[in-house]
Amino acid sequence: MKRKFAGTVSRRLARRFVLGAVLGLGMLAAGFQGEARAQSAPSAAPAMPAFFLEDTSPAPLGPTVAAFRSAVEAAGWSVLNLTNMTGVLAERGFAVPPVLVFHVCSSVYSGELLGNDATMFVSSMMPCSVAIYQTSTGKVVISRMNSAAMGGMVGGRAGEVVAKSGRDMEDIIAATLKALAK
Numbered sequence: 001m002k003r004k005f006a007g008t009v010s011r012r013l014a015r016r017f018v019l020g021a022v023l024g025l026g027m028l029a030a031g032f033q034g035e036a037r038a039q040s041a042p043s044a045a046p047a048m049p050a051f052f053l054e055d056t057s058p059a060p061l062g063p064t065v066a067a068f069r070s071a072v073e074a075a076g077w078s079v080l081n082l083t084n085m086t087g088v089l090a091e092r093g094f095a096v097p098p099v100l101v102f103h104v105c106s107s108v109y110s111g112e113l114l115g116n117d118a119t120m121f122v123s124s125m126m127p128c129s130v131a132i133y134q135t136s137t138g139k140v141v142i143s144r145m146n147s148a149a150m151g152g153m154v155g156g157r158a159g160e161v162v163a164k165s166g167r168d169m170e171d172i173i174a175a176t177l178k179a180l181a182k
């Protein structure tokens with residue numbers, strides 16, 4: 001029985017290693033492919049989906065943060081934590097423009113992924129992170145990983161949940177921007 005358990009653990013570790021390697025190679029390939037396509041003729045095939053998505057806010061930082069928090073709550077999600085990267089780095093002697101990283105969660109998606117041994121491996125991607133930052137020119141940007149596209153790389157039920165979560169996050173961002181446009 002001990003050998004069977006060790007074999008099961010080894011298979012799980014091997015699967016996670018392969019998934020990690022595939023994701024890493026996918027990100028690397030996406031970076032190279034995006035760079036190559038930027039230099040190619042207009043007739044080139046469509047580029048792979050961006051790994052990160054960004055939207056420029058029509059409002060200053062404060063109202064953008066408030067609208068985002070409101071949209072998160074309205075969607076039934078929660079802000080678990082907020083990391084003020086500007087403050088963290090200031091404590092270490094670095095001066096950067098305002099950068100706030102929100103750690104947001106949908107208990108529906110988290111519960112499904114973490115309640116199943118077969119999908120628990122995506123826990124290292126949780127919770128979802130959304131950054132709202134202000135550039136040195138004063139532009140306010142909402143940035144996040146493209147989870148909807150990432151779900152396709154993860155595959156299986158875990159990938160489906162990650163993709164759905166990503167689509168919901170895009171709805172939250174759209175609601176944030178819509179509220180700020182009024």
